[in-house]
Amino acid sequence: MSPQLDIVVVGSGPNGLAAAIVAAAAGLSVQVLESQPSVGGGCRTEELDLGVTLRHDLCSAVHPMAVASPFFERFDLTGRGVELSRPAIAYAQPLAGGRAAIAYQDLHRTVGELAEDGAHEGRAYRRVMAPLVDGAAAVRDIGLSDFREIPAGVLKPAGLAGAVALLGRTLELGTPVWDRLSRAPRTGALLTGVSAHANVVIPSLAGGATALLLGTLAHSHGWPIPVGGSQSITDALVRDLVGRGAEIVTGCHISDAAQLPPATAYLFDTSPWTLAAVYGARLPAGYRAAVRRFRPGNGVAKVDFALSGPVPWADPRLAEAGTLHIGGSRADMKRAEDDTAAGRHSETPMTLASQPSVVDPSRLGPDGSRPLWAYAHVPNNSTRDMTETVTTLIERYAPGFRDVVIGSRCIPAASMSEHNPNYVGGDIAVGAVSMYHMLARPVPRWNPYRTPVDGVYLCSAATPPGPGVHGMCGLHAARRVLRERFGIRALPDIGPTETVA
Numbered sequence: 001m002s003p004q005l006d007i008v009v010v011g012s013g014p015n016g017l018a019a020a021i022v023a024a025a026a027g028l029s030v031q032v033l034e035s036q037p038s039v040g041g042g043c044r045t046e047e048l049d050l051g052v053t054l055r056h057d058l059c060s061a062v063h064p065m066a067v068a069s070p071f072f073e074r075f076d077l078t079g080r081g082v083e084l085s086r087p088a089i090a091y092a093q094p095l096a097g098g099r100a101a102i103a104y105q106d107l108h109r110t111v112g113e114l115a116e117d118g119a120h121e122g123r124a125y126r127r128v129m130a131p132l133v134d135g136a137a138a139v140r141d142i143g144l145s146d147f148r149e150i151p152a153g154v155l156k157p158a159g160l161a162g163a164v165a166l167l168g169r170t171l172e173l174g175t176p177v178w179d180r181l182s183r184a185p186r187t188g189a190l191l192t193g194v195s196a197h198a199n200v201v202i203p204s205l206a207g208g209a210t211a212l213l214l215g216t217l218a219h220s221h222g223w224p225i226p227v228g229g230s231q232s233i234t235d236a237l238v239r240d241l242v243g244r245g246a247e248i249v250t251g252c253h254i255s256d257a258a259q260l261p262p263a264t265a266y267l268f269d270t271s272p273w274t275l276a277a278v279y280g281a282r283l284p285a286g287y288r289a290a291v292r293r294f295r296p297g298n299g300v301a302k303v304d305f306a307l308s309g310p311v312p313w314a315d316p317r318l319a320e321a322g323t324l325h326i327g328g329s330r331a332d333m334k335r336a337e338d339d340t341a342a343g344r345h346s347e348t349p350m351t352l353a354s355q356p357s358v359v360d361p362s363r364l365g366p367d368g369s370r371p372l373w374a375y376a377h378v379p380n381n382s383t384r385d386m387t388e389t390v391t392t393l394i395e396r397y398a399p400g401f402r403d404v405v406i407g408s409r410c411i412p413a414a415s416m417s418e419h420n421p422n423y424v425g426g427d428i429a430v431g432a433v434s435m436y437h438m439l440a441r442p443v444p445r446w447n448p449y450r451t452p453v454d455g456v457y458l459c460s461a462a463t464p465p466g467p468g469v470h471g472m473c474g475l476h477a478a479r480r481v482l483r484e485r486f487g488i489r490a491l492p493d494i495g496p497t498e499t500v501a
C-alpha cells in the first residue's frame with residue numbers, strides 16, 4: 001500500500017496549483033487531481049481551427065491580478081521565463097461618435113487625452129484615480145487579502161491614505177452618488193466599463209470596488225498579456241510543482257469522498273456546491289444550507305474570433321488596446337446589466353474583448369491573421385449563441401469588422417461548465433459578486449477556507465479574495481492548512497531554485 005499523502009488538491013486552476021506549490025515547498029507530499037484532460041482551469045490556451053489555426057485563451061487572457069499578486073511576486077513569474085507584455089493602453093471604452101475613452105498605463109497620458117474632450121473629463125479621472133495610484137500598494141494589499149487581517153502596509157500613512165481613498169471612491173462609483181454628481185460622462189463610462197469584470201448591476205459597491213482595484217493596477221502594474229497566452233503561467237506553475245516532486249493526475253473527476261486517496265488534508269479548488277455534493281451529509285446541515293444560499297451569479301458566453309487583420313476601430317488609437325470594454329455609456333451599460341440580472345438577453349450586452357497580438361507577435365498567424373478574445377454577459381445558464389450579437393456590437397464601433405472575421409466559435413453560458421465544472425451556468429466568478437459575498441465567501445465564517453469536515457479546505461475563487469488569476473485564494477488556504485494541520489507557521493520560499501526554475 002502506498003504511504004498516506006500529506007495533501008490532496010482537487011482541481012488544478014491557478015488557486016489549486018498555488019496551494020499545491022506552497023505545500024510542496026514546505027516539504028509535504030502533494031497530489032493534484034484534475035477532472036479535465038488538461039491542467040490549468042481558467043488559465044489555459046488552446047489551438048483552435050476557426051478557418052485558420054491560432055492559439056486562443058480558453059478563459060483568462062489579461063493579467064493585472066497575476067502581475068500584482070503577492071503569490072506570483074514570491075513565485076517570480078518573470079524569473080521563470082514568463083514574459084508579461086504590457087500594452088500601452090490597459091483598457092479602453094469605445095463610445096458613440098467614434099472617439100473612445102482610453103486608460104493608458106501612464107496616468108498622466110490618460111488624464112491628458114481625456115482632457116482633450118473637455119478639461120473636466122481629465123480632472124474627473126485624475127481626482128478619482130490619482131490618490132489610489134499614490135496608494136497603490138495598499139489598494140493591492142487590501143484587494144488581494146483574505147479580508148480578515150489588515151495588511152501591514154495599510155497601517156502606514158501612505159497606506160492609510162490609499163485605503164481611505166479606496167473606501168471613499170467605492171462609495172461614490174458604487175452608488176447613485178456618481179450619477180447625481182458627476183459631470184464627466186466619458187470618464188464615467190471608462191470607469192464603469194472596468195466594473196463590468198464583476199458582472200453585476202450598476203451601480204453596486206462590489207462593481208465599484210472591482211473597477212477601482214483593476215483601474216489602480218492599470219496605472220501601477222499595467223494589464224499585461226503573457227507571451228504565448230495564459231497557458232505560459234500554468235506551464236510555469238506545473239514545472240515548479242513537478243520539480244518539487246508533486247504528482248498531477250488529469251481526467252479524474254471527484255464526485256464522492258470515497259474516490260479520494262488517504263491524506264492528512266484536502267484542498268478543494270472547486271465550487272462550494274461540488275464540495276457539498278462530495279461530502280453530503282458529512283457536512284452539518286447549517287453549512288450545507290449556507291452553501292445553498294450562496295448562489296451562482298450572472299453568466300457569460302465566450303466568443304472567439306479568428307481575424308484576417310486588425311479590427312477596423314473607428315478610433316484608430318484602439319489598435320494599441322490590450323482590453324476593450326464594449327458597452328457604450330454608463331447609462332447603456334446600466335440598462336444592459338439590469339437586463340442580464342433580470343434574466344433577459346440584452347440586445348447590447350456588456351462585452352469584454354482582448355487583442356493579444358497587440359503585444360504578442362507570436363499570436364499572429366500566417367498572413368497576419370490573429371485571435372480576438374471576447375465574452376458577453378448573459379443570464380445564468382443561457383443557451384444562446386452570442387456570436388451574431390457580439391459581432392453586431394463590435395461592428396458598431398468598428399465598421400467593417402465583419403469583413404475581417406475568418407471564423408468564430410461560441411461557448412454559450414450553459415456549456416461553460418463542460419470545460420470547467422466550477423463555472424456553473426456560465427458564472428465565471430464561482431458565486432455572485434456582492435460586497436457581502438466578497439467578505440462572506442462562500443459562507444459567513446471567520447476562516448472561510450476551513451470546512452466543518454476535519455482536514456477539508458476550500459481554496460478556489462469561491463473564497464476571498466475571489467475571482468482572477470492571482471493564486472491568492474490558494475495561498476491564503478495553504479497558509480492555514482500548513483499551520484493548522486502540520487504546525488508549520490512560516491511560509492516556505494516558493495521562488496525559483498536551480499531544480500525547479
Ligand SMILES: Cc1cc2nc3c(=O)[nH]c(=O)nc-3n(C[C@H](O)[C@H](O)[C@H](O)COP(=O)(O)OP(=O)(O)OC[C@H]3O[C@@H](n4cnc5c(N)ncnc54)[C@H](O)[C@@H]3O)c2cc1C
Pocket residue numbers: 010011012013014015016017033034035036039040041042043058059060061062063064065066252253254255269270271274300302375419420421422423428429459460461462466467468469470473
Ligand atoms: C471566459 C473567462 C474569462 C476570464 N478572464 C480573466 C482574465 O482575463 N483575467 C483574470 O485574472 N481572470 C479571468 N477569468 C477568471 C479566472 O480564470 C478565474 O477566476 C481563475 O481561473 C480561478 O482560479 P481557480 O483556481 O479558483 O479555479 P479554476 O481556474 O476555475 O480551476 C478549477 C479547476 O478545478 C477543476 N475541478 C472542478 N471540479 C472538479 C472536480 N469535482 N474534480 C476534479 N477537478 C475539478 C476544474 O476542472 C478546473 O481545472 C476569466 C474566466 C473565464 C471563464
